Amino acid sequence: MTTPTPLSGFPEWLPGQRIIEQQIVERIRRTFELHGFAPLETRAVEPLDQLLRQGETSKEVYVLRRLQADAEDPSDAGLGLHFDLTVPFARYVLEHAGKLQFPFRRYQIQPAWRGERPQEGRYREFTQADIDVVDRDDLPLHHDVEVVLAAADALAGLPVPPVRIRTNNRKVCEGFYRGLGIDDPAAALRAVDKLDKVGPDGGVRLLTETAGATEAQAKACLSLGEINAPDAAFVERVRALGVNDPLLDEGLAELTAVVEGVAAHVPDVVVADLSIARGLDYYTGTVFEIALPGFGLAIGGGGRYDNLASAGTDRYPGVGISIGVTRLLGVLFARDALTVSRPVPTCVLVAVPDEASRPGCDRVATALRRRGIATEVSPSAAKFGKQIRYADRRGIPYVWFPGAGDAGDEVKDIRSGDQMAADAATWSPPEADLHPVVAGSGG
Amino acid sequence: MTTPTPLSGFPEWLPGQRIIEQQIVERIRRTFELHGFAPLETRAVEPLDQLLRQGETSKEVYVLRRLQADAEDPSDAGLGLHFDLTVPFARYVLEHAGKLQFPFRRYQIQPAWRGERPQEGRYREFTQADIDVVDRDDLPLHHDVEVVLAAADALAGLPVPPVRIRTNNRKVCEGFYRGLGIDDPAAALRAVDKLDKVGPDGGVRLLTETAGATEAQAKACLSLGEINAPDAAFVERVRALGVNDPLLDEGLAELTAVVEGVAAHVPDVVVADLSIARGLDYYTGTVFEIALPGFGLAIGGGGRYDNLASAGTDRYPGVGISIGVTRLLGVLFARDALTVSRPVPTCVLVAVPDEASRPGCDRVATALRRRGIATEVSPSAAKFGKQIRYADRRGIPYVWFPGAGDAGDEVKDIRSGDQMAADAATWSPPEADLHPVVAGSGG
Numbered sequence: 001m002t003t004p005t006p007l008s009g010f011p012e013w014l015p016g017q018r019i020i021e022q023q024i025v026e027r028i029r030r031t032f033e034l035h036g037f038a039p040l041e042t043r044a045v046e047p048l049d050q051l052l053r054q055g056e057t058s059k060e061v062y063v064l065r066r067l068q069a070d071a072e073d074p075s076d077a078g079l080g081l082h083f084d085l086t087v088p089f090a091r092y093v094l095e096h097a098g099k100l101q102f103p104f105r106r107y108q109i110q111p112a113w114r115g116e117r118p119q120e121g122r123y124r125e126f127t128q129a130d131i132d133v134v135d136r137d138d139l140p141l142h143h144d145v146e147v148v149l150a151a152a153d154a155l156a157g158l159p160v161p162p163v164r165i166r167t168n169n170r171k172v173c174e175g176f177y178r179g180l181g182i183d184d185p186a187a188a189l190r191a192v193d194k195l196d197k198v199g200p201d202g203g204v205r206l207l208t209e210t211a212g213a214t215e216a217q218a219k220a221c222l223s224l225g226e227i228n229a230p231d232a233a234f235v236e237r238v239r240a241l242g243v244n245d246p247l248l249d250e251g252l253a254e255l256t257a258v259v260e261g262v263a264a265h266v267p268d269v270v271v272a273d274l275s276i277a278r279g280l281d282y283y284t285g286t287v288f289e290i291a292l293p294g295f296g297l298a299i300g301g302g303g304r305y306d307n308l309a310s311a312g313t314d315r316y317p318g319v320g321i322s323i324g325v326t327r328l329l330g331v332l333f334a335r336d337a338l339t340v341s342r343p344v345p346t347c348v349l350v351a352v353p354d355e356a357s358r359p360g361c362d363r364v365a366t367a368l369r370r371r372g373i374a375t376e377v378s379p380s381a382a383k384f385g386k387q388i389r390y391a392d393r394r395g396i397p398y399v400w401f402p403g404a405g406d407a408g409d410e411v412k413d414i415r416s417g418d419q420m421a422a423d424a425a426t427w428s429p430p431e432a433d434l435h436p437v438v439a440g441s442g443g
Numbered sequence: 444m445t446t447p448t449p450l451s452g453f454p455e456w457l458p459g460q461r462i463i464e465q466q467i468v469e470r471i472r473r474t475f476e477l478h479g480f481a482p483l484e485t486r487a488v489e490p491l492d493q494l495l496r497q498g499e500t501s502k503e504v505y506v507l508r509r510l511q512a513d514a515e516d517p518s519d520a521g522l523g524l525h526f527d528l529t530v531p532f533a534r535y536v537l538e539h540a541g542k543l544q545f546p547f548r549r550y551q552i553q554p555a556w557r558g559e560r561p562q563e564g565r566y567r568e569f570t571q572a573d574i575d576v577v578d579r580d581d582l583p584l585h586h587d588v589e590v591v592l593a594a595a596d597a598l599a600g601l602p603v604p605p606v607r608i609r610t611n612n613r614k615v616c617e618g619f620y621r622g623l624g625i626d627d628p629a630a631a632l633r634a635v636d637k638l639d640k641v642g643p644d645g646g647v648r649l650l651t652e653t654a655g656a657t658e659a660q661a662k663a664c665l666s667l668g669e670i671n672a673p674d675a676a677f678v679e680r681v682r683a684l685g686v687n688d689p690l691l692d693e694g695l696a697e698l699t700a701v702v703e704g705v706a707a708h709v710p711d712v713v714v715a716d717l718s719i720a721r722g723l724d725y726y727t728g729t730v731f732e733i734a735l736p737g738f739g740l741a742i743g744g745g746g747r748y749d750n751l752a753s754a755g756t757d758r759y760p761g762v763g764i765s766i767g768v769t770r771l772l773g774v775l776f777a778r779d780a781l782t783v784s785r786p787v788p789t790c791v792l793v794a795v796p797d798e799a800s801r802p803g804c805d806r807v808a809t810a811l812r813r814r815g816i817a818t819e820v821s822p823s824a825a826k827f828g829k830q831i832r833y834a835d836r837r838g839i840p841y842v843w844f845p846g847a848g849d850a851g852d853e854v855k856d857i858r859s860g861d862q863m864a865a866d867a868a869t870w871s872p873p874e875a876d877l878h879p880v881v882a883g884s885g886g
Contacts, residue, residue, distance in 0.1 A: 003754045004493070004538045008518045010486040012535065014542055015549065022482050033788035034812040036819030039465050043453040043568050044487070044554060048510075050447070061510045066503075066558035067491075067523070075451045076558060076567060080510070092455065095447045099457055101837045103822045105787075106458065111487060115509035115519060124519060125486050140822065142801060149805075153812075264802050265809070311446045344548075345476035358585060359707050362592075366708070369477040369596075376479030379546045379583065394544045 009116070009124030011330060016343030021127075021329055023340075023438045024158055025109055028129045028323060031154035032107035035146075037131045040106040042088040044113075045079040050091055060114040081113040085130045086282070086320060090309035093134050093316050102316075103135040103143070109325070120334075121297045121327050129154075130302075132320030134309060139317040141254055144286045144304055145261035151290070151300070151321045152262070152269045159440035160332060163299070164291045166228075166273035167258055170283055170303075171251030172238070173274070176224050179245030180217045186281075187211035192225060193277035225275040231263065232256045234272040251285070258286055282308045288321050292331065299328040341437040342395030345374045347429055348411070349391040350400045352381040357402065364402055364409065367424035373434065375400075388414055397433050400424075452559070452567030454773060459786030464570075464772055466783075466881045467601055468552055471572045471766060474597035475550035478589075480574045483549040485531040487556075488522040493534055503557040524556040528573045529725070529745075529763060533752035536577050536759050545759075546578040546586070552768070563777075564740045564770050572597075573745075575763030577752060582760040584697055587729045587747055588704035594733070594743070594764045595705070595712045602883035603775060606742070607734045609671075609716035610701055613726055613746075614694030615681070616717070619667050622688030623660045629724075630654035635668060636720035668718035674706065675699045677715040694728070701729055725751045731764050735774065742771040784880040785838030788817045790872055791854070792834040793843045795824040800845065807845050807852065810867035816877065818843075831857055840876050843867070 006012070013021055029039070051061050062081045069077075082088045085108045093104060109129040116122055131150055133143045148165055155163050173192065177185040191206035198206060200222055207218035220241060227237045235252050255272055262270040278287045283303035290300035302321030309316035332338050348368055350361045361377045368375040376396075378387045384401070391399050392414055404410040405421050412419040428434075449455070456464055472482070494504050504523045512520075525531045528551045536547060552572045559565055574593055576586045591608055598606050616635065620628040634649035641649060643665055650661035663684060670680045678695050698715055705713040721730045726746035733743035745764030752759035775781050791811055793804045804820045811818040819839075821830045827844070834842050835857055843865070847853040854865040871877075 003757075004490075004534050006538070007486065007488070007490075007522070010488060012486055012539075013484070014539065015481045015483060018482050018484060021484075034815070034817050036787065036789035036817055038458045038787045038789075039461050040458060041456070041461060041464075043450065043455055044556075045450070045453060045568070047447075047450075062507045063510050064505045064524070065508060067506050073560060075561075079450070081507070091447050095449070096455075096457065105819070113487070117516060118518075125488070135822070142798075143822070146820075265805060314446075344479065344481045346479035346481075355585075362708060372477070374477050374479055376548070377589075379578070379586070 009118030009122075011123055011125070011326060013329075013333075014343070016340050017329070017333055019340050019343060019345075019436050020338050020438050021325070023436075024329070025127070025129065025325060027157050028154045028325070029107070029109060031157055032129075032131055032150060035131075035150040035153065037105045037107040037150070040089070040092070040108050041110055042082070042085070042092050042108065044081055044111070046082050046088055046091060048078050048080050050087060051080050051083065053087075060116055062113050062115055083114045084112050084280070085110060085128055085322065086132065086280075086305065086308065089130070089132055089320075090134075090305070090316070090318065093309045093318075094311050094314070097314065097316070103133050103139065105131070105133050107131045121331060123326055123330070126324065126326035129323040129325050130320055132318050134316045134318035137315055137317075139306075139319060141257055142261065144254075144258050144319050147302065147319055147321045148258070148262050148270060148288065149265055151323060152266050154323065155290070156266075159338060159438060160328065161292055161294065161337075161440075163269070164293055165262075165270045166276050166289045166291055167255065167270055168272070168274055168276035168287050169251040169255040169258075169285055170287060171247050171285055172255055173224065173251075173277065175245040175248030175251050176238070176241075176243050177211075177221065179243040179248055180213075180220055182217055182221075183212040185211075188213060188221060189277055192221060192275075195222075195225065195275065228271055228273040228275070230259075230268070230271045232260060232272075234274065238274070254285060278303055286319065290321070290323065292328070295331050297327065297331055298324075299331070300324045337441055339439050339441045342397070343436070344394050344396060345436065346376050346394065346396045347373050347433055347435075348375040348398045348400050349387070349396045350375060350377045350402065351384055351387045352378045353402065354381045357381075361402055364400060364424045368400075368427075371428065373429065388412070398429060452561030452565075454566055454568070454769060456772075456776075457786070459783050460772070460776055462783050462786060462788070462879050463781050463881050464768070466879075467772070468570070468572065468768060470600050471597045471768075472550070472552060474600055475572075475574055475593060478574075478593040478596065480548045480550040480593070483532070483535070483551050484553055485525070485528070485535050485551065487524055487554075489525050489531055489534060491521050491523050493530060494523050494526065496530075503559055505556050505558055526557045527555050528553060528571055528765065529575065529748065529751065532573070532575055532763075533577075533748070533759070533761065536752045536761075537754050537757070540757065540759070546576050546582065548574070548576045550574045564774060566769055566773070569767065569769035572766040572768050573763055575761050577759045577761035580758055580760075582749075582762060584700055585704065587697075587701050587762050590745065590762055590764045591701070591705050591713060591731065592708055594766060595709055597766065598733070602781060602881060603771065604735055604737065604780075604883075606712070607736055608705075608713045609719050609732045609734055610698065610713055611715065611717055611719035611730050612694040612698040612701075612728055613730060614690050614728055615698055616667065616694075616720065618688040618691030618694050619681070619684075619686050620654075620664060622686040622691055623656075623663055625660055625664075626655040628654075631656060631664060632720055635664060635718075638665075638668065638718065671714055671716040671718070673702075673711070673714045675703060675715075677717065681717070697728060721746055729762065733764070733766065735771070738774050740770065740774055741767075742774070743767045780884055782882050782884045785840070786879070787837050787839060788879065789819050789837065789839045790816050790876055790878075791818040791841045791843050792830070792839045793818060793820045793845065794827055794830045795821045796845070797824045800824075804845055807843060807867045811843075811870075814871065816872065831855070841872060
């Protein structure tokens, strides 16, 4: 076969980058658990009718087919890969409701797939780290605050630039559009969500063509989207636009509570931004977008979905937020903004004097591993200089020489060249050398 | 919508089971890192021509198609989900060879997909935990021993019954078949691999029909498969069958070295078992099967593949072993053989006296989390009795009452009923309560 080439939109990391990803995911996971979210995974596939309930994203779904389809066994026909972790989670809650305790809190860190055209920050396969809370019948608004605080805490624990969580509320937009007299507020929201791509003139055109807005109404929609504030000051500016509607009032009250609720615990993280629409149709109230200021990309988002998990008279409103792990890493890797001290877990290489001594070298490695020191045994009994160069090329800081000294074994720090007597039953490296260390390089 | 139902072959765990899975995966991961294997992940998809190089598994591949296929952008046409982690790893090595250090050692814990008929222990989506070592041009046999020792160490660290690693060598079988005079040793190997399903008579029939064997030759093949031993005693029994071939000699020497190499470090783990064939065509020497004695199922396998990762004159022989995480858990969950002390990470629930006090309760939670204690704040300011019952239902061992005592806060162990004064800046639970504890129940 010929040398394979990368697949556009399906990123793969080199070993050092993968260690960075793993440590980042691990820290996110730990923070989510500290906030009382339980781990959960769902299968990668959902029936297409589940995936297509949302409309707009249908074009991006990857459908599965068995290469040699089995007409006698249609049980895996009509399946597609999930495009986010919220739709599968809502399905999971409905399916297992009888065995869950509510409010049910879970985090979920898994890949998702979308058949989009690849571009910077847009992948066809990408890992997301989500938290959500769902309850039966009603879910108090303080959970909208809670998921932001947990996500902000998780992100603050990473070696990445500070984030901003831009927050809006669908009720503000829909209430405002309704109060303006626009016939189809949902279509208006979809048009406003495209403003980034089509610009203000294109936005006015979309609003008049798809949502039945007059030009004056369309311009008022754009004015609403220009409002943002780090505190409740946005309310007055919305009021100044002179639109009245009960849903608008409800949305403004909710958005104020979320912005003030977060600001009471962490400053400078949340900002009310009335341009935020979010592409997914299932949101019904609060919506979030996690921005990485200076990088021009959202690296996450989320919101409140009151109707996603419903079956018959059972209703499970939820709220959640998602950190786009692959997107975050992709943008930082492209700027060399994350470093790792070595691309292997190995701390010690046990040198092998000759192949007959390999079992003894293996026993040294076992003794070191038992005390939590990642160790491998040299792949060959080459000259010691060559074995040291092998360790050096792989970034392994220590080489162990069994029986090298008068008193027994010796260990060399190959960075400094220092070599000293050592006993595999007691020697430990400095804490900083035990594991690969990930850091932001500020690059 | 109606209540969703499970998809056959796509298992999903309940929250407590998922905590067990996560801790098991975490322990496997740590052991693999202690042995100097670096983490790696590959994308879920491969071009079909990569996946179909192996022949037999082609019928099981899930092919992807975009729901609204884009004729202008065929870049994601002809992709399928990987059915193991070895084929993608071999492709990764070829693709990134210029950026890797050899021998390259990695572990990989990810799902794989096969469109097989579901049955006990056979899933359509399943997680595997693999380690592999590949080198350029040649890979010494001691790595075959190394991967068994690392996998055995990983499995010994789990609360699961002791495993047996049944080992064979393709060269023994192929050399033996060749020495017998069978025309198509590869076909003979495939026939022998089906013995489990077809029985001895069916095996003789398959061998005569598909591999061109005489009945006497077929019976000799079956006799070879009946040989097993925990040490090198198998060699004499093979020799007693009176077949001679240089490849057989090579295989017997390799198999002896692997069995004795492992036994020198861990007793009672490895056994030479000449019935082991393994279904995948890419193995060229050592093959492994991880058995869970008493459960009647293999929970992993692996082997040596000298030709899988080759492009032009570049050749990267490899050896690896795979733990079937989903299969292991499936069989143990079905027998209630694993338990967890609670199905949530949460150690403390902070009670909320009234909604106006929620921000103060959030601050208590923040203080506890900062010291690594997983904490959540009560979802409602209900009567304390109801809040305690909420904690009890979820398995949370402690409830914190802000300002409940004369001296400040109090904390209650809701299992014993003991309540005492506590300061969120200093209080810690006993170590055993800090995280959910997973154990084997011996069931």
